[in-house]
Amino acid sequence: xxxxxxxxxxxxxxxxxxxxxxxxxxxxxxxxxxxxxxxxxxxxxxxxxxxxxxxxxxxxxxxxxxxxxxxxxxxxxxxxxxxxxxxxxxxxxxxxxxxxxxxxxxxxxxxxxxxxxxxxxxxxxxxxxxxxxxxxxxxxxxxxxxxxxxxxxxxxxxxxxxxxxxxxxxxxxxxxxxxxxxxxxxxxxxxxxxxxxxxxxxxxxxxxxxxxxxxxxxxxxxxxxxxxxxxxxxxxxxxxxxxxxxxxxxxxxxxxxxxxxxxxxxxxxxxxxxxxxxxxxxxxxxxxxxxxxxxxxx
Numbered sequence: 401x402x403x404x405x406x407x408x409x410x411x412x413x414x415x416x417x418x419x420x421x422x423x424x425x426x427x428x429x430x431x432x433x434x435x436x437x438x439x440x441x442x443x444x445x446x447x448x449x450x451x452x453x454x455x456x457x458x459x460x461x462x463x464x465x466x467x468x469x470x471x472x473x474x475x476x477x478x479x480x481x482x483x484x485x486x487x488x489x490x491x492x493x494x495x496x497x498x499x500x501x502x503x504x505x506x507x508x509x510x511x512x513x514x515x516x517x518x519x520x521x522x523x524x525x526x527x528x529x530x531x532x533x534x535x536x537x538x539x540x541x542x543x544x545x546x547x548x549x550x551x552x553x554x555x556x557x558x559x560x561x562x563x564x565x566x567x568x569x570x571x572x573x574x575x576x577x578x579x580x581x582x583x584x585x586x587x588x589x590x591x592x593x594x595x596x597x598x599x600x601x602x603x604x605x606x607x608x609x610x611x612x613x614x615x616x617x618x619x620x621x622x623x624x625x626x627x628x629x630x631x632x633x634x635x636x637x638x639x640x641x642x643x644x645x646x647x648x649x650x651x652x653x654x655x656x657x658x659x660x661x662x663x664x665x666x667x668x669x670x671x672x673x674x675x676x677x678x679x680x681x682x683x684x685x686x687x688x689x690x691x692x693x694x695x696x697x698x
Contacts, residue, residue, distance in 0.1 A: 402433075406695035408449065409483035412630035412665045412685040417658070419665050419688065420630035422480040423452040424487065425695060430456045430464050437697060438468045446470035450625050453480030455488070461502035461509060463488065469623035475507050475598075476527060476564035478632015478683055485512050485522045486687035507564075513682065523668070523684030526636030531644065532560035536595050541570055544591035545600075546584060551577035553604075561641050563681060564633030565598040569641050575606040578615050579659055589621035598622055601634045609664060612656040613648075614638075629658040630665035632683045639669045639681035650679060 405426040413419030423445050427433065433441075433454070442452045451469050458464040465484060467477035481503070489495045501512040503524075513523040536558055542549040552558075556571035572578045581602060592600065600619045607615050618634040619627055628634065635655055642648035650671035656664035668684045 402697040404695040404697060406691075406693055407487060407689055408691035409487055409687050409689050411479040411482040411486070411687045412667055413688045414666055417660075417663045417665045418629075420479040420628060421449045421690070422477070422483040423449040424480070424484050425452060425454050427454055427456040430454060430466055432456070435473070438466070439473070441695065441697060442468040443470045446624060450620070450623065450628060451477045451480050453477060453484050455484045458502075458504055461504045463501070464504045466506055469625070471622065471624040473506070474565075474623060476505055476633050478524065478526075478564060478634070478636065479628075479630055481524050482522060482632055482683075482685055483687045485524065486516070487689060489514055489516045489522060513684070515684070519686070521668075521684050521686040523670075523682045524632060526563045526633070526639070526681045526683060528678065528680065529637070529640035530562040531640075532562070532566070532596075534560055534595065536560070536568060540591070541568070544583060544588050545570075545581050545602075546587075547577070547581050551581070557645065559641060560595070560597055561637040563637030563640050565637070566596060567634050567637035568592070568595065568597040568600045569638055570600060570602050572602050572604045575604050575608060575615055575661070578602050578604045578617055579661055581617065583619060583626070585621045585626045588619055588626075592622050599628065599631075599634050601638055603638060607656055608661050609656050609666075611654055612664075612666070613653040614655050615664070616655055616657045617659055618657065627659065630667060630685075631657065632667065635667045635669060636681045636683050639671060639683070643671060643679055643681070
C-alpha cells in the first residue's frame with residue numbers, strides 16, 4: 401500500500417461561497433505514480449472533487465504539476481494550480497517574501513506571482529492563447545445548452561479560445577439567461593466532442609455583485625462532470641477573448657462565477673505585456689484547506 405500526502409483544498413473560496421474543490425497529492429517526483437495510478441485516484445474521488453492535482457519539486461522550475469479528472473489527464477487545471485500554490489506558499493515561511501515562483505505543467509512553463517503576504521492569494525500566468533477559426537452556430541449551442549436561442553446575445557461573437565483548455569465562449573443576453581441554463585451532461589458532452597471544445601463558458605456583463613465586471617458559468621462535461629464552479633483556465637480564455645474584442649484593457653478585474661445569483665465565487669484577472677510584446681492573462685485568488693491527511697492507494 402502506498403501512503404500519499406493528500407489535501408482537499410477549495411480554490412477561490414470566499415466567506416459566502418465554497419469555491420471549487422481540488423484534491424492535491426504531493427509527490428517527491430511526478431513519475432512516483434504511474435499515469436494509471438493517477439487516473440485511478442481521480443476516478444476514486446469522482447463526485448468529491450472535479451480534478452486531482454499532483455505536485456512535486458521541479459528540476460528546471462520550482463515545481464512540476466499535472467492534473468487528472470475521472471475521465472482523463474487534463475492539460476491544465478487553473479483552480480487546482482491556485483489550490484496547490486496557495487498551500488505551498490502558506491506552509492513555507494521562506495516563500496512568503498519571494499515575489500515570483502515558476503511551475504511546469506504538461507503544456508507550458510508558467511510564472512506565479514506571490515501576493516500571499518498582502519492578499520493571502522497567488523496569481524498564475526495563463527498559457528499563451530490560441531484562437532480557433534471554427535464557426536459554431538448559435539442554434540446548435542442553444543440546443544446543446546437546453547436554452548432558448550434568444551437567451552444568447554447575437555450582437556457579440558461566439559469563439560473557441562484556448563487559454564489552457566479549448567474553451568467555447570458564449571455571450572448571453574443577461575444575468576438571468578446565464579443563471580437559468582440547465583444542460584444535460586451527456587448531450588453537452590457529445591456536442592463539445594463534436595466541435596473540439598473541452599469546456600463551455602457563458603458570460604454576461606450584467607452582474608449580481610458590486611465591483612464585478614462579468615458573470616461567467618463554465619460547463620466541463622468532457623471531464624466527467626457538468627459544471628465547474630470556479631475556473632482559472634476557462635476565465636483565462638475569456639480574458640484573452642475580451643482583449644481580442646477590445647472589451648477589456650488589461651486592468652485588474654473581478655469575475656463572478658457559478659449558477660447562484662447571490663453566492664458566486666470570485667476570480668481575479670489582469671493582463672501583462674511580455675518582453676515579446678504579447679499580452680499574457682493572469683488569474684488569481686485564495687484557497688482554503690478543508691482536509692489534510694494521507695491517501696492510501698492499494
